[in-house]
Amino acid sequence: MSGWLCLCVAIVSLLLAVVCVSYYLGLLSDITVLAGSPPIKKITFAYKFNEGPYKTCAQLLKESRSIGPKLSCIGVFYDDPKKVPGPQCRYAIGSILSEGQNKADEELMNRYETSGFNIFSFPEVTHVVTTSLPHRAFFSFLLRVRRVYPRLELYIKERRLCAHPFLEIYSEGQVQFMAPLARQGDFYVPEARHVDRRLSEEELHSDTDVSGADSNSEYSSGSGVFLSDSRDTSPAASSVHSVDHRGRSSGGYSFKELDLEQPGRHTEEEKESFHEDAVQKSLEVPTQEWLGVVGGEE
Known part of the structure; x- marks a missing residue:
């Protein structure tokens, strides 16, 4: 009898441990995709650009963190790996030096530049497609691939939105995902x-x-x-009007809806x-x- 009791206690403890670990890793987190205000304002960041499978970005992320361990990291992914071969996928990885009206630390900026990083700025936009997920090392990469991006893709497709590129901001145990709905050209390094x-x-x-x-x-x-040829700072001039192969405008309206x-x-x-x-x-x-x-x- 005592043997069965110990076995039941062990099984229950194991199940509780699995539930706790799953919750900690974000496996049980609800993924809510919204279109609204961005999780970040105008930012200046240090980055390195690369071409290759997105799973290889971990090394650049590690290098960026080693220079500024207290800074939030950022990843910008430009291509759909389902349509573009892995070796040709473009991405930029780095750390956010300043946000909003704050100024970047000159000494820290020089350290990044000395290590081969470039400096660039993204504007603040009014509307983005966004969601978030707990950031737990390697498991977060698996969750992003299997859970987050399919949800984002479905949300954008159902609403016929033009949202690109995809940004990931790693900060305080969270990964914030966002894809701008305007001025997309200003997000291309x-x-x-x-x-x-x-x-x-x-x-x-x-x-x-x-x-x-x-x-x-x-x-x-x-x-x-x-x-476009230039990165104009004015919203009107720098907005990117893209049309996909099915004849949609950047606002998501079809030819039929626009009566063209x-x-x-x-x-x-x-x-x-x-x-x-x-x-x-x-x-x-x-x-x-x-x-x-x-x-x-x-």
């Missing part, structure tokens, strides 16, 4: 723009060789996002008139040279 332009130019040359004519695409390689005409519905007279207008405008407006698909700073 210069290296990400250069890689985008390089890949797009390669695709452009490939298309030219096959078709014998140049054909610029409006989409950035892999992510389907058009980026679909291609192929013009009459012959309309086509001829449109062609004449286009020729006339081409004579009046000087030709603008585009650097591949995505403009960027040299």
Whole structure:
């Protein structure tokens, strides 16, 4: 009898331990995805850019923490690993030096720069898609892959939102996830723009060789996002208007909802008139040279 009692106590204790560990790791945490205010304000951060599978970002995260152990860390992920090969996935990892009106510590900033980190700033936006999860070392990575990002993807898809790139802010035992709904182009570090332009130019040359004519695409390689040539600080000028391959605008409205005409519905007279207008405008407006698909700073 005492043996059975000890066995029952051991089983109950084991189950309680499993529940406690699962709760601590966030396995039982409810994931609530919302569209609202961002978890961070305008930030200045130190970062290193890399291309490769996202699971390899742990080393950069460790390096960044070793320089500023008290700082919140940040990860910015630009590509969908389901659509972009692992070696070509772009990401930036670093630490937040200042937020809002606070100024960054010059000495700490110099330490990061000496270690090969770059300095960049993200603006504060009014609306983002966001959620959070407890941050518990390696297990948090598994939870992000298996639980968080599928929820974020479903939320964005159901509401036909244009939200990119994905940011992760690691602070005080929590991971804050956010994807901006406006000014997305301002969240692309210069290296990400250069890689985008390089890949797009390669695709452009490939298309030219096959078709014998140049054909610029409006989409950035892999992510389907058009980026402007400059990072304007004004919300109106720096907003990025992206259109995905199904014809959605950045606000998530379809052609049908906007009552726009679909291609192929013009009459012959309309086509001829449109062609004449286009020729006339081409004579009046000087030709603008585009650097591949995505403009960027040299």
